Amino acid sequence: MAEITKSYEPRDVEKKWYAAWLEARAFAGKPDPAREPYTIVIPPPNVTGVLTMGHVLNNTLQDILVRRARLEGKAAMWLPGTDHAGIATQTVVERELRKQKKTRHDFGREKFLEKVWEWRHEKGGIILEQLRRLGASCDWDRTQFTMDPHYSEAVLTVFVDLFRKGHIYRGKRMVNWCPVSQTALSDEEVIMKPVNGTIYRVRYERTDAPGLFVEVKTTRPETIPGDVAIAVHPDDPRYAGWIGKTVRRALGPAAEIPIIADASVDKEFGTGALKITPAHDKVDFEIGGRHRLPIIDVLNANGTLNDLAGPDLAGLDRFAGRKKAAELLKERGALVAEEAYANNVGYSERADVPIEPRLTWQWWLRYPKVEEAKAAVRDGHIKFHPERWSKVYLHWLENIQDWCISRQLWWGHRIPVWYRKGLDKEKLTEADLADAAKVHVSLAGPADPENWVQEDDVLDTWASSWLWPFATMGWPDETKMKAQGLDYFYPTTTLVTGPDIIFFWVARMIMAGLEFMRPGESLERRIPFKHVYFTGIIRDQQGRKMSKSLGNSPDPLDLIEKYGADGLRFGIISIAPQGQDIRFQEDRIESGKNFCNKLWNACRFRQMSGDAGDNSSLAAILARVEPAKFDADDHAILDRLLATTREVDRCFFAFEFSAAVQALYGFFWNDFCDWYVEVSKSKLQDPGTKANCLAIQDLVLRQTLLLLHPFIPYITEELWHQLGYGAAGTFIEDVRLDNASHIATSSHSRGLVLDLAAVAAVEKLKSFVSIARALKAEHNLASRRDVKFLVTTGDAEWCVLAGNLSKLVRMAGAAEIVRRDQVDGAPAAVTPLGTVYLDLASTVDVGAEKVRLAKELEQISKHIAGTESRLANQAFVSKAPPAVLEGARKQLAEQQAKRAELERLLKSLG
RNA sequence: GGACCUUUAGCUCAGUUGGUUAGAGCGUUUCCUUGACAUGGAAAAGGUCACUGGUUCGAGUCCAGUAAGGUCCA
Numbered sequence: 001m002a003e004i005t006k007s008y009e010p011r012d013v014e015k016k017w018y019a020a021w022l023e024a025r026a027f028a029g030k031p032d033p034a035r036e037p038y039t040i041v042i043p044p045p046n047v048t049g050v051l052t053m054g055h056v057l058n059n060t061l062q063d064i065l066v067r068r069a070r071l072e073g074k075a076a077m078w079l080p081g082t083d084h085a086g087i088a089t090q091t092v093v094e095r096e097l098r099k100q101k102k103t104r105h106d107f108g109r110e111k112f113l114e115k116v117w118e119w120r121h122e123k124g125g126i127i128l129e130q131l132r133r134l135g136a137s138c139d140w141d142r143t144q145f146t147m148d149p150h151y152s153e154a155v156l157t158v159f160v161d162l163f164r165k166g167h168i169y170r171g172k173r174m175v176n177w178c179p180v181s182q183t184a185l186s187d188e189e190v191i192m193k194p195v196n197g198t199i200y201r202v203r204y205e206r207t208d209a210p211g212l213f214v215e216v217k218t219t220r221p222e223t224i225p226g227d228v229a230i231a232v233h234p235d236d237p238r239y240a241g242w243i244g245k246t247v248r249r250a251l252g253p254a255a256e257i258p259i260i261a262d263a264s265v266d267k268e269f270g271t272g273a274l275k276i277t278p279a280h281d282k283v284d285f286e287i288g289g290r291h292r293l294p295i296i297d298v299l300n301a302n303g304t305l306n307d308l309a310g311p312d313l314a315g316l317d318r319f320a321g322r323k324k325a326a327e328l329l330k331e332r333g334a335l336v337a338e339e340a341y342a343n344n345v346g347y348s349e350r351a352d353v354p355i356e357p358r359l360t361w362q363w364w365l366r367y368p369k370v371e372e373a374k375a376a377v378r379d380g381h382i383k384f385h386p387e388r389w390s391k392v393y394l395h396w397l398e399n400i401q402d403w404c405i406s407r408q409l410w411w412g413h414r415i416p417v418w419y420r421k422g423l424d425k426e427k428l429t430e431a432d433l434a435d436a437a438k439v440h441v442s443l444a445g446p447a448d449p450e451n452w453v454q455e456d457d458v459l460d461t462w463a464s465s466w467l468w469p470f471a472t473m474g475w476p477d478e479t480k481m482k483a484q485g486l487d488y489f490y491p492t493t494t495l496v497t498g499p500d501i502i503f504f505w506v507a508r509m510i511m512a513g514l515e516f517m518r519p520g521e522s523l524e525r526r527i528p529f530k531h532v533y534f535t536g537i538i539r540d541q542q543g544r545k546m547s548k549s550l551g552n553s554p555d556p557l558d559l560i561e562k563y564g565a566d567g568l569r570f571g572i573i574s575i576a577p578q579g580q581d582i583r584f585q586e587d588r589i590e591s592g593k594n595f596c597n598k599l600w601n602a603c604r605f606r607q608m609s610g611d612a613g614d615n616s617s618l619a620a621i622l623a624r625v626e627p628a629k630f631d632a633d634d635h636a637i638l639d640r641l642l643a644t645t646r647e648v649d650r651c652f653f654a655f656e657f658s659a660a661v662q663a664l665y666g667f668f669w670n671d672f673c674d675w676y677v678e679v680s681k682s683k684l685q686d687p688g689t690k691a692n693c694l695a696i697q698d699l700v701l702r703q704t705l706l707l708l709h710p711f712i713p714y715i716t717e718e719l720w721h722q723l724g725y726g727a728a729g730t731f732i733e734d735v736r737l738d739n740a741s742h743i744a745t746s747s748h749s750r751g752l753v754l755d756l757a758a759v760a761a762v763e764k765l766k767s768f769v770s771i772a773r774a775l776k777a778e779h780n781l782a783s784r785r786d787v788k789f790l791v792t793t794g795d796a797e798w799c800v801l802a803g804n805l806s807k808l809v810r811m812a813g814a815a816e817i818v819r820r821d822q823v824d825g826a827p828a829a830v831t832p833l834g835t836v837y838l839d840l841a842s843t844v845d846v847g848a849e850k851v852r853l854a855k856e857l858e859q860i861s862k863h864i865a866g867t868e869s870r871l872a873n874q875a876f877v878s879k880a881p882p883a884v885l886e887g888a889r890k891q892l893a894e895q896q897a898k899r900a901e902l903e904r905l906l907k908s909l910g
Numbered sequence: 911g912g913a914c915c916u917u918u919a920g921c922u923c924a925g926u927u928g929g930u931u932a933g934a935g936c937g938u939u940u941c942c943u944u945g946a947c948a949u950g951g952a953a954a955a956g957g958u959c960a961c962u963g964g965u966u967c968g969a970g971u972c973c974a975g976u977a978a979g980g981u982c983c984a
Contacts, residue, residue, distance in 0.1 A: 007949070192984085344984095388914065392982065395913070399983085499982085541922090543980080567949095574935085577923075580915080581980085585922060587936055594949045605946030654926085662924075662934075677946080770953090777953040783942045813944090813952085863931060875967035884929050884968090891930055 008600035010564025013718045027137040029077020031488035038069035038076040039492035046085035048092050051130035053538045056556045060569045062496045067710040071737040081144030086461040087350045090411040093119050135565050135713045144472040146464045154471035155413045155464045163441050167366045174282050177358035179303030180351035183408040188503050190346040199341035204247035207256050217270035222321035225252025225309040226298040229276040234261035236272050250334040252310040262287050363406035369514040385533045385655040386579035405463045412458030417441050466508035469528035494531040536581040566712035567593030574661045596715050603719045615724040624695035627752040635755045636762035637676040645740040679807040706737045764832040771831045772812040789817045793834020830901045857902045867892045
């Protein structure tokens with residue numbers, strides 16, 4: 001076995017093991033009836049994406065879960081892939097074309113799509129390569145893409161099926177229109193943003209009574225040419241005589257528009273009068289519908305004003321048009337005032353411009369299985385972690401709106417609908433849509449394509465990703481499903497994602513799973529996953545979201561270069577408490593790296609301490625352990641090992657990954673390295689205890705590597721082999737992680753029973769050493785190793801000290817520790833095992849020593865007063881549980897003993 | 911307007927069903943290159959647990975309210 005180097009160098013280790021894992025297809029998910037399945041489907045990153053800190057967190061968590069599942073002996077499978085991301089990808093490619101002064105229309109649909117595919121093959125999917133650097137143990141042979149032929153088939157099958165079931169319809173309705181991407185968007189793709197703008201007070205003159213005006217407030221004067229009425233509340237006394245009269249439209253082609261009464265008008269807002277522009281506002285559209293008002297659309301699809309806006313405004317962009325409209329109103333004396341105004345404006349998520357409510361024909365989906373989707377989460381078949389997100393989920397489902405699934409894009413799944421040639425698809429009725437002679441809906445398309453025209457629109461990207469948990473495993477093709485093990489791996493076990501896509505994705509996947517998987521079977525069999533773990537959002541030091549535009553996101557690949565993939569993983573998990581947002585701190589990543597180095601060096605020390613025994617299995621190591629030679633520290637470290645194993649179990653059960661990392665960190669660094677390894681140093685000098693001590697170290701390191709492996713896979717794999725735990729050609733994940741009770745039982749059968757009294761004694765020994773060290777530091781002797789300590793104590797306590805003397809001498813940095821009946825005039829401190837004195841050859845600064853002791857005396861007296869008053873309280877004594885009461889009494893006795901000893905010491909100083 | 915989250919050491923955060931003297935990492939101060947590790951070791955300083963009230967023998971923890979900050983939905 002090669003010697004372990006002095007410091008951990010991640011680069012070569014990472015490269016070597018990732019290649020070995022791939023070579024051996026160690027991540028292949030294979031159905032095995034003898035094992036429990038454990039499935040994760042990756043939230044498919046956009047094919048245009050590059051790795052962000054959010055991805056690092058999210059995918060590290062998935063890797064932790066799936067690696068742990070393998071160690072637990074489950075048939076684990078993590079399915080990777082990417083999303084075609086309609087708008088995002090099309091935008092990227094169009095941007096490249098623009099550099100050559102071209103648009104997609106210069107190429108036409110077919111040629112443009114070729115360009116996109118070209119781009120995807122050249123540059124798409126970089127992110128999957130980056131995930132490999134992170135150590136992601138995906139089953140890469142299963143990599144999926146939402147535009148792959150068979151995936152597309154699943155998407156279109158679902159469309160046809162839902163259409164036939166009556167869930168999908170075509171309708172002319174108000175949609176969120178993005179003037180940049182020139183497509184409809186779903187409600188979820190609209191982000192409300194507070195905007196400081198201007199509100200314009202505009203007056204409209206009565207046609208029958210010149211000089212009388214009705215005043216309205218609007219933030220959008222450029223839409224006035226689209227006004228078709230003024231609405232007031234029917235009970236508003238200000239307008240009692242006005243209803244039914246007409247006013248002159250303030251802008252645009254001359255028109256007289258009526259004043260109408262509608263109960264939905266808010267009397268309190270502004271003047272209580274509302275301009276009605278049905279083409280450009282959702283509420284106005286509804287009011288217009290009730291009153292059968294005409295619709296005048298003054299905007300083009302790209303957000304410029306059209307001829308209906310009148311010659312002064314036509315051709316202007318909507319924002320320029322707004323300014324111009326205000327000027328025109330001013331000239332005509334119709335503008336009463338401009339006021340600063342803060343309101344919420346809907347922005348396109350992708351293009352980041354205000355969306356336009358726009359009346360267009362679109363395809364809509366009435367969600368299937370809404371009630372079941374609620375029940376699945378409400379009744380705990382799907383568990384959310386943290387649980388509180390289920391409230392957000394249920395609230396959305398309670399108020400669910402039909403989903404606009406069509407997009408006016410080219411990159412995506414083209415809707416499988418054909419219209420009979422010659423038909424005007426803008427004028428189709430519901431009956432027409434149901435008429436197979438006029439509209440054809442199928443996967444294969446019509447038999448006589450020359451007589452039909454296919455729908456231009458494509459489907460919303462999420463209308464493909466909502467099928468991800470099963471369309472990635474061959475659905476609906478029976479042969480493929482069998483080959484890919486859909487029946488075995490579905491439902492998946494855990495979904496790890498951000499709460500920001502709870503509506504976009506999580507809720508929709510649940511409905512899709514319930515609708516399409518295993519129809520007729522129980523809900524538990526149809527749900528797409530059993531657990532959903534919501535990560536927090538990674539923010540910068542100022543608490544801002546990390547984003548490209550702010551440039552506040554570190555490049556994860558730089559961090560991997562700097563700290564190693566394991567360091568990055570360990571660091572990010574340690575700052576990611578369950579469901580809480582995370583403030584990124586690079587120093588935590590650094591401490592992840594430091595932890596790896598510590599682990600490395602502890603193993604290095606083990607290797608240097610003596611030849612490896614048989615480390616091939618837990619049983620082999622236990623066979624080397626000699627229970628008869630156990631001292632208190634041996635008992636204590638094994639006790640802590642079992643406790644840590646249990647704690648990590650609990651953390652996985654409760655999805656508390658940062659707590660698991662903290663438990664492992666504390667155990668390994670403090671309990672093992674700082675104490676056990678240090679006390680080992682004297683035990684290793686003694687041929688009588690050496691072999692047993694090394695066997696215990698081997699036992700602890702083996703279990704620690706197994707527990708840590710899901711978090712830091714590379715270094716643990718390397719050390720696993722360096723220390724001879726695994727044979728060449730095998731991996732750490734080939735071994736089964738032993739739980740605490742199994743280790744305890746196995747130890748038991750070797751005659752090893754943990755001595756809890758010994759465990760308690762070690763706590764006292766640690767305290768003794770710590771106090772002795774502090775005593776040295778107080779007297780500026782911290783670095784001296786030739787100090788003599790004297791101890792006055794009882795026989796029982798001395799017995800404990802004497803049994804561990806060589807270790808204590810080393811740990812305290814002493815020349816020797818000896819018992820005395822009485823010591824006078826030396827600096828002293830009280831420990832749980834007696835009073836320890838510094839045997840100073842030089843004279844002591846009595847004054848300073850007295851001050852120090854007095855301070856300690858004051859401290860303990862305060863505590864005694866507190867404890868005494870509690871015990872003096874009748875209510876406490878009569879009502880507190882006996883264990884608490886007894887604890888308080890014991891505490892008081894100890895405190896009093898310490899005070900007595902301190903008083904004695906102080907007195908002895910004169 | 912509705913819902914949810916956060917407020918604990920200089921900074922970032924733990925603190926599980928209420929129960930000894932509220933913890934960790936980083937930072938700070940002092941000391942140490944002792945044969946695993948200076949990516950390290952030892953010691954120390956540092957907190958009226960946002961505020962007000964309530965429940966309780968006992969509240970960082972439970973309840974009500976207030977304040978500040980944040981997120982989502984209207």
